[in-house]
Amino acid sequence: MNEKHMRTRLVHAGENELAKKIASSVSVPKVLPIYMSSVFSFDDVPSLDAVYAGDASGYVYSRMTNPSTDAVEEILAAAEGADGALVFASGMAAIVTSIIANVKSGDHVVSSPVLYGGVYDYFKHELPRFGVEVTFVDFEDMDALKAAIRPNTKVVYTETISNPLMEVLNLPEIAKVAHAHGCKFIVDNTFATPAVAQPLKMGADIVVYSTTKYLGGHSDLIGGAILSNAENINEMHRYFTLYGAIMGPFEAWLLARSLRTLDLRMKQHSENALKVAQFLEKHPKVERVYYPGLDSSPYKALTKEMFVEGRCGGMLSADIVNGEAGASTLIKECSTIKFVPSLAGVSTTISYPAKTSHRAYSPEDMKAAGISMGQLRFSIGLEEADDIIAELEKALEKV
Structure with missing residues (x-):
């Protein structure tokens, strides 16, 4: 030959x-x-x-499964105590899939009103185009939540720690209401992560994540995830492969790397954020601080009941004096603390919700949600807390 x-x-x-x-x-x-x-x-x-x-193990096509995505799904499921997980190309892909797998034209969704802006936009403008109505209601008012649920309500949706007001809701009580009416309870746990809160153990049916944030934690990947029981995962897997928004193998490898240190990182993020929140709360150039770990927070008692070791994560918001001018000055005067339209990396960053994540809100909706033009959201990183505080103190002198 x-x-x-x-x-x-x-x-x-x-x-x-x-x-x-x-x-x-x-x-x-x-x-x-x-x-x-x-x-x-x-x-x-x-x-x-x-x-x-299903008679032999193997892989066919990476839009369906891939060894790299299988591995990170196994790690995620172990972290949350879930039966299984699915990983997506973005957090929005995961959230949208969790919804479309559970509603059809003529159905109804009940959601808390303060959400990540992209999700709010999807609920407010996209779902109605396909015949799905969404009602926004304050989940702190259980009577209002019960009154909002209809015979055709299929999903109750909220966030563990709301973006950007850092509200903490009573997930076990909301779960009881949702299940009493035959609804799926979906919780976005992005700000908390399994190292702070585990909604599945508190009655949630499905937990969603933007893995771009703390689960990735290094500002170098885009991704999303869904965690749930075996039945829900099997049902959603069809939509997962059909719509094709699967996470790539390299991003899955990066995410698996990052998850190994999640618990250590969230412990430090939480400790640093509390120190910074306490500093900002006492500063005359700050009108109000939103952080559930503060003694002054109305959510402090609830965090002790629901959160791991009292951790409250690394996210906080603050209303800076002089509105937009004050917020803009603080952003400009910071040096290592960068202004970025995202969160949850190893370094401390600032975001401006009214100009970035919640830009889709109308002025009326923004006001109703409690988001002001002077409100900044801080993602507190892993630096020495005293160094973060020193930089903020110097910048606030210019406000």
Whole structure:
């Protein structure tokens, strides 16, 4: 047999046979490899049929499953005590999938009014286009929540720690109301993470995340996740693959790396944020501080009941004097504390909700939600807390 051309040898050397050898090895990599393969090959048709039927383990196409995404889903499920997880290309993809898997035209959703701006936009403007009505109601008023639920209500939706007012809701009580009316209770746990709160243990049916934030934690990936019981995960997996917003293998590898240190990071984020909140609360250039860990917070008692070791996460908001002018000056005068339209990295950052995350709110809706033009949201990082405070103190002198 003639030797194959170099072009052919280059295409096929180190391919299937090497992969089989690695798979059968008695040693395994200490760190999970990145499986950058869009498709997987089979020796024959019966092998393919067996994988599709569930009679054999294997992978077909990475839009459905991939070893890298499987690995990070296993880590996420372990963190939250869930049966399973699904990982997405963004937090919005995860949230939208959690909704469309549970509603159809003619159905109704009840939501708390203070949400991440993208979710609010989706609820307010997109869902009605497809015949799904959304009612926004204050979840601190249980009677109002009960009154808002209709026979066609399918989903009750909220956030563990609201964005940007840092409100904490009584998740076990809301879960009871939702389940009494046959509704799925979906909770966005992005600001908290499993290292601060675990909504599934408090009655939530589905928990959603923007893994871009604390779960990733290093400002270097975009992603989302859904965690739930086996039945819900199986139901949502169809929409997961159908709409194709699956997380890529490299992002899954980055997320798996980050999750290894989540508990340590959230402990430090929480400790730092409390110190900064206490400083800001006493400063004359700050009108109000929103942080559930403060003794002055109306949510302090609830955090002791619901949150891990009293942690309240690294997010806080503050109303700066002189409104937009004061907020803009503070942003300008900070040096290492950068102005970014996101959160939850290792370094402290500032966001301006009225100009970024909640830009989709009308002025009337923003006012009703309690979001002012002088309100800044701080993502407190892992630096030494005294250094963060010193920089803020210097910047506030210019306000």
